[in-house]
Amino acid sequence: MARRKSEDKRNALLAAATEVVAEQGLGAPTARIARQAGVAEGTLFTYFGSKDELLNALYLELKGEMRDALMGAFPRGGSVRERAWHVWNAYVEWGVAHPPRRRALAQLAVSDRITPETRARTEAGFGDLSALIAERVAEGALRDQPFAFTAAILGALADMTMDFVIRYPDQAETYTRAGFEAFWRAVAA
Amino acid sequence: MARRKSEDKRNALLAAATEVVAEQGLGAPTARIARQAGVAEGTLFTYFGSKDELLNALYLELKGEMRDALMGAFPRGGSVRERAWHVWNAYVEWGVAHPPRRRALAQLAVSDRITPETRARTEAGFGDLSALIAERVAEGALRDQPFAFTAAILGALADMTMDFVIRYPDQAETYTRAGFEAFWRAVAA
Amino acid sequence: MARRKSEDKRNALLAAATEVVAEQGLGAPTARIARQAGVAEGTLFTYFGSKDELLNALYLELKGEMRDALMGAFPRGGSVRERAWHVWNAYVEWGVAHPPRRRALAQLAVSDRITPETRARTEAGFGDLSALIAERVAEGALRDQPFAFTAAILGALADMTMDFVIRYPDQAETYTRAGFEAFWRAVAA
Amino acid sequence: MARRKSEDKRNALLAAATEVVAEQGLGAPTARIARQAGVAEGTLFTYFGSKDELLNALYLELKGEMRDALMGAFPRGGSVRERAWHVWNAYVEWGVAHPPRRRALAQLAVSDRITPETRARTEAGFGDLSALIAERVAEGALRDQPFAFTAAILGALADMTMDFVIRYPDQAETYTRAGFEAFWRAVAA
DNA sequence: AATGAATGAGAATTCATTCAT
DNA sequence: AATGAATGAATTCTCATTCAT
Numbered sequence: 095m096a097r098r099k100s101e102d103k104r105n106a107l108l109a110a111a112t113e114v115v116a117e118q119g120l121g122a123p124t125a126r127i128a129r130q131a132g133v134a135e136g137t138l139f140t141y142f143g144s145k146d147e148l149l150n151a152l153y154l155e156l157k158g159e160m161r162d163a164l165m166g167a168f169p170r171g172g173s174v175r176e177r178a179w180h181v182w183n184a185y186v187e188w189g190v191a192h193p194p195r196r197r198a199l200a201q202l203a204v205s206d207r208i209t210p211e212t213r214a215r216t217e218a219g220f221g222d223l224s225a226l227i228a229e230r231v232a233e234g235a236l237r238d239q240p241f242a243f244t245a246a247i248l249g250a251l252a253d254m255t256m257d258f259v260i261r262y263p264d265q266a267e268t269y270t271r272a273g274f275e276a277f278w279r280a281v282a283a
Numbered sequence: 284m285a286r287r288k289s290e291d292k293r294n295a296l297l298a299a300a301t302e303v304v305a306e307q308g309l310g311a312p313t314a315r316i317a318r319q320a321g322v323a324e325g326t327l328f329t330y331f332g333s334k335d336e337l338l339n340a341l342y343l344e345l346k347g348e349m350r351d352a353l354m355g356a357f358p359r360g361g362s363v364r365e366r367a368w369h370v371w372n373a374y375v376e377w378g379v380a381h382p383p384r385r386r387a388l389a390q391l392a393v394s395d396r397i398t399p400e401t402r403a404r405t406e407a408g409f410g411d412l413s414a415l416i417a418e419r420v421a422e423g424a425l426r427d428q429p430f431a432f433t434a435a436i437l438g439a440l441a442d443m444t445m446d447f448v449i450r451y452p453d454q455a456e457t458y459t460r461a462g463f464e465a466f467w468r469a470v471a472a
Numbered sequence: 473m474a475r476r477k478s479e480d481k482r483n484a485l486l487a488a489a490t491e492v493v494a495e496q497g498l499g500a501p502t503a504r505i506a507r508q509a510g511v512a513e514g515t516l517f518t519y520f521g522s523k524d525e526l527l528n529a530l531y532l533e534l535k536g537e538m539r540d541a542l543m544g545a546f547p548r549g550g551s552v553r554e555r556a557w558h559v560w561n562a563y564v565e566w567g568v569a570h571p572p573r574r575r576a577l578a579q580l581a582v583s584d585r586i587t588p589e590t591r592a593r594t595e596a597g598f599g600d601l602s603a604l605i606a607e608r609v610a611e612g613a614l615r616d617q618p619f620a621f622t623a624a625i626l627g628a629l630a631d632m633t634m635d636f637v638i639r640y641p642d643q644a645e646t647y648t649r650a651g652f653e654a655f656w657r658a659v660a661a
Numbered sequence: 662m663a664r665r666k667s668e669d670k671r672n673a674l675l676a677a678a679t680e681v682v683a684e685q686g687l688g689a690p691t692a693r694i695a696r697q698a699g700v701a702e703g704t705l706f707t708y709f710g711s712k713d714e715l716l717n718a719l720y721l722e723l724k725g726e727m728r729d730a731l732m733g734a735f736p737r738g739g740s741v742r743e744r745a746w747h748v749w750n751a752y753v754e755w756g757v758a759h760p761p762r763r764r765a766l767a768q769l770a771v772s773d774r775i776t777p778e779t780r781a782r783t784e785a786g787f788g789d790l791s792a793l794i795a796e797r798v799a800e801g802a803l804r805d806q807p808f809a810f811t812a813a814i815l816g817a818l819a820d821m822t823m824d825f826v827i828r829y830p831d832q833a834e835t836y837t838r839a840g841f842e843a844f845w846r847a848v849a850a
Numbered sequence: 851a852a853t854g855a856a857t858g859a860g861a862a863t864t865c866a867t868t869c870a871t
Numbered sequence: 872a873a874t875g876a877a878t879g880a881a882t883t884c885t886c887a888t889t890c891a892t
Contacts, residue, residue, distance in 0.1 A: 099872075119394075121310050123865060134474070134874040136868080145866065204389070205308070235468065239461050243447060247465055250439040258432060272428050276436055279424065280469040285701070285854035286891055292855095313883065323857045328884065330855095474875035475870055481876095497772070499688050502862060512878045514864080523862065578771070583686075613846065617839050621825060625843055628817040636810060650806050654814055657802065658847040666851075690886060701853040703889080712887065 104141050106131040111152050116194035120149065120201055149202060150212045156199040157216045163188040168222050175278070177226045182252060182274045189256040190266065196256065234281045244281055251277045293330050295320040300341050305383035309338065309394055339401045342391040345384055346405045352377040357411050364467065366415050371441060371463045378445040379455065385445065423470045433470055440466045482519050484509040489530050494572035498527065498583055528590045531580040534573055535594045541566040546600050553656065555604045560630060560652045567634040568644065574634065612659050622659055629655045671708050673698040678719050683761035687716065687768055717779045720769040723762050724783045730755040735789050742845070744793045749819060749841045756823040757833065763823065801848050811848055818844045 110131035114122040124145050128138045142148035164184045169176055189196040202208055227244050231237055236244050255273030259266045299319035303311040313334050317327045331337035353373045358365055378385040391397055416433050420426055425433050444462030448455045488508035492500040502523050506516045520526035542562045547554055567574040580586055605622050609615055614622050633651030637644045677698035681689045691712050695705045709715035731751045736743055756763040769775055794811045798804055803811050822840030826833045 103873095120308070124867085125865070135866090136474075136875065137873055139867065140872065200393075235464065236461065239458075243458070243461065246443045246446070247440065250443040251436065251469075254435045254439040257435070269428075269432070272425065272432065276425070276469040279471065280440075280465040282468060285703070285852080286856075288855065310882095312881075314881090324883095325858065325885080326856055332884095334883065474873080475877075477876065497687070499861095501860080503860090513862090514879065515877055517863065518876060582767075614839065614843065617836075621836070621839065624821045624824070625818065628821040629814065629847075632813045632817040635813070647806075647810070650803065650810065653802065654847040657849060658818075658843040660846060670852095691888085692886070702887095703854065704852055706888065707851065 099141060103131070103133055103137065106133065107138055107141055107148070108152055108155050111148060112156065112198045113194050115149075115152070115201060116197035120205055120207065124148075146207050149205070149207050150209060152198065153202040153208050153212055154215060156195050156202070158219070159195070160185075160188055160199065161219050165220070165222055170222065174226065174229055177222075178230065178248075178278070179274060181223060181226065182248070182277065183270065185252045186256055186259060186270050186273070189253070190259050190263075193260060230281055234283050236281055247280055248277055251280070288330065292320070292322060292326070296322070296327055296330055296337070297341055297344050300337060301345065301383050301387045304338075304341070304390060305386035309390055309396065313337075335396050338391060338394070338396050339398060341387065342397050342401055343404060345388040345391070347408070348384070349374075349377055349388065350408050354408070354411060359411065363415065363418055366411075367419065367467065368463060370412060370415065371437070371466065372459065374441050375445055375448060375459050375462070378442070379448045379452075382449060419470055423472050425470055436469055437466060440469070477519065481509070481511060481515070485511070485516055485519055485526070486530055486533050489526060490534065490576045491572050493527075493530070493579060494575035498579055498585065502526075524585050527580060527583070527585050528587060530576065531586050531590055532593060534577040534580070536597070537573070538563075538566055538577065539597050543597070543600060548600065552604065552607055555600075556608065556656065557652060559601060559604065560626070560655065561648065563630050564634055564637060564648050564651070567631070568637045568641075571638060608659055612661050614659055625658055626655060629658070666708060670698070670700055670704065673700065674705060674708055674715070675719055675722050678715060679723065679765045680761050682716075682719070682768060683764035687772055687774065691715075713774050716769060716772070716774050717776060719765065720775050720779055721782060723766040723769070725786070726762070727752070727755055727766065728786050732787070732789055737789065741793065741796055744789075745797065745845065746841060748790060748793065749815070749844065750837065752819045753823055753826060753837050753840070756820070757826050757830075760827060797848055801850050803848055814847055815844060818847070 107127065110127045110129075111122075114127050114130055118126070124138050125135050127148075128135045131138075138148065142151060164181055166184070167180075169180050172180070223245070224241065227241055227248070231239070231241060231244050234244075236247075251273055255269055258269040258273075262269070296316065299316045300311075303316050303319055307315075313327050314324050316337075317324045320327070327337065331340060353370055355373070356369075358369050361369070412434075413430065416430055416437070420428070420430060420433050423433075425436075440462055444458055447458040447462075451458070485505065488505045489500075492505050492508055496504075502516050503513050505526075506513045509516070516526065520529060542559055544562070545558075547558050550558070601623075602619065605619055605626070609617070609619060609622050612622075614625075629651055633647055636647040636651075640647070674694065677694045677696075678689075681694050681697055685693070691705050692702050694715075695702045698705075705715065709718060731748055733751075734747075736747050739747070790812070791808065794808055794815070798806070798808060798811050801811075803814075818840055822836055825836040825840075829836070
């Protein structure tokens with residue numbers, strides 16, 4: 095029987111793609127990704143039918159990983175503020191800890207090579223986050239806006255915060271807190 | 284004397300580049316840009332020495348245009364809130380009125396094909412905005428953070444707001460106001 | 473395992489380059505060379521990283537081949553005149569037998585696309601010829617001039633002789649002899 | 662009445678072409694030649710219908726100029742050796758004094774962009790030289806070879822000599838003499 | 851006649867994808 | 872399944888030549 099496809103190689107390709115896309119953008123050659131992954135050029139295509147397929151898989155992978163970081167150890171019993179802080183902090187820490195993943199994800203997020211279907215599959219799994227926001231929204235200043243508006247505010251401010259934390263690492267704590275407080279005020283009652 | 288280089292053609296090329304880059308990203312072929320501008324492939328290069336040069340010129344153009352939109356009719360005598368509202372509103376209106384320009388500018392802003400020199404030339408002309416922010420910062424909740432932090436909050440929230448306005452155009456007014464209020468609370472005293 | 477890079481294809485490309493360069497000069501399109509070699513345009517670049525690399529390889533190839541023709545069967549034990557005649561005759565025969573190689577080599581020799589390093593690698597392997605000339609020089613009319621002067625006389629007269637042989641092939645023998653005698657007198661004691 | 666074509670501009674173009682071709686070869690852009698001549702790109706084509714036409718005109722020009730240098734002040738009354746020396750010396754001096762003209766002429770001479778007709782027109786005007794050679798030939802070692810053979814020997818050796826003089830300018834005199842003596846022996850009785 | 855912008859056919863090179871091994 | 876050579880369409884840029892001014 096022939097060799098089975100190896101999960102290791104698949105992962106190596108995704109990791110390589112993360113690095114290379116972060117560095118060179120979506121125009122990065124598949125040959126470079128394969129090399130970085132330590133496999134032959136052609137092998138990439140036995141794991142992913144095309145470059146677009148690889149890119150979509152990578153989007154799913156990174157978004158999923160981010161979600162795990164956000165929602166792992168989510169303090170279900172905490173106060174709204176505690177839960178919000180948990181998410182905020184986990185998100186910022188993830189982004190700061192993995193600049194290439196963050197950069198790659200940002201590129202993918204705005205690319206039209208990611209299919210609507212892929213985008214849809216990505217939205218699942220943020221249940222607790224939604225609930226958290228719903229709660230906040232229900233009682234806060236944004237009670238008349240949809241969910242997504244508050245979520246977007248969180249995302250936008252956290253992303254911007256990461257930029258500052260990455261640029262001034264020794265002020266990480268300060269910016270993370272200041273960003274959160276700004277968010278909290280923005281959505282406050 | 285021979286034909287003069289025509290400002291019209293230069294503008295047509297920049298406009299075409301805006302469209303095409305918004306649609307296909309920075310990888311967009313120069314041939315497509317030229318075609319869209321209604322000139323021959325080679326002509327692009329008599330106006331811009333290389334694709335990078337075109338891209339840098341486009342960045343200057345778009346950023347400058349945005350600045351004019353923001354700072355035109357700036358109410359120097361108004362209250363801080365009035366001035367902030369003016370900037371917010373002008374920015375959102377600009378982005379909503381010109382999605383391709385906004386998309387193209389966003390792509391250029393994060394590209395490493397834009398030289399530091401080009402970036403530097405871009406920073407001038409935002410004087411009143413800086414002053415506005417300085418004032419707000421001096422007295423607000425973010426008085427211990429640098430300027431740029433407040434400016435980044437404004438940018439992040441306004442960008443996010445535009446996404447909503449574009450997606451739900453009949454709620455434009457609502458989102459624009461809600462976004463501004465969120466911003467105002469975020470940086471409030 | 474995948475296909476091996478084929479020595480055949482490499483040789484076909486060098487042979488094609490010889491023909492095409494001889495015909496059209498160094499400006500000859502790589503596409504034409506590839507076609508003549510019977511491979512795709514892109515294939516040329518898997519064998520030679522760039523056109524310049526191909527040209528340098530071709531120079532090495534042709535010069536080496538010429539050297540083999542000159543120095544093969546070199547009559548080490550013969551008299552100075554015998555050895556000189558051998559070199560002369562072999563050189564002229566080579567040039568006459570392979571006009572495209574000769575033409576291509578002539579173009580390459582004066583091109584600034586050939587790197588100094590390539591030129592240097594070319595100089596090895598002419599040992600016996602140098603010795604031959606040294607001997608002739610030591611005792612001849614040119615004993616006060618450097619080596620290279622005598623070598624240049626040989627090259628110049630032989631090249632000119634080839635032109636005549638090529639133009640009047642049925643006088644090949646005559647011109648070859650007459651040229652050699654002129655050379656011999658020129659450097660004689 | 663419209664302006665007449667100016668002989669000055671034509672000459673400027675030929676001079677510019679000499680420089681530029683010497684430096685960059687026959688692939689040199691016409692735009693560069695025009696710039697060097699101080700005229701507009703298009704102007705080149707009112708003086709020469711095409712690049713090839715310019716090249717052919719340049720060949721005629723340079724070859725003619727060389728002939729004038731060779732044959733001017735030709736000592737009709739001198740001995741054969743005196744006359745030969747005059748030609749030799751004038752040729753070497755011309756080449757050494759004008760490296761760009763020599764380089765350009767060399768490139769043109771081997772190019773297939775020079776038409777047979779142009780080449781033919783070039784052969785006229787070397788009357789005295791022919792006579793000189795004829796005389797030498799009639800009595801010398803090459804009495805059984807055609808004219809052109811002796812002429813070619815002269816050309817080949819003189820060209821080679823120029824290379825040495827240009828490379829070692831302070832030995833100019835030495836090489837010029839040594840080269841001539843080699844030539845004289847080569848064709849001697 | 852002079853100018854130089856406009857043109858579009860190449861030119862060298864890159865790259866996603868296929869396929870022989 | 873894995874490899875990497877082979878492919879040829881696509882890309883940026885150049886350049887001889889034309890033509891409006």
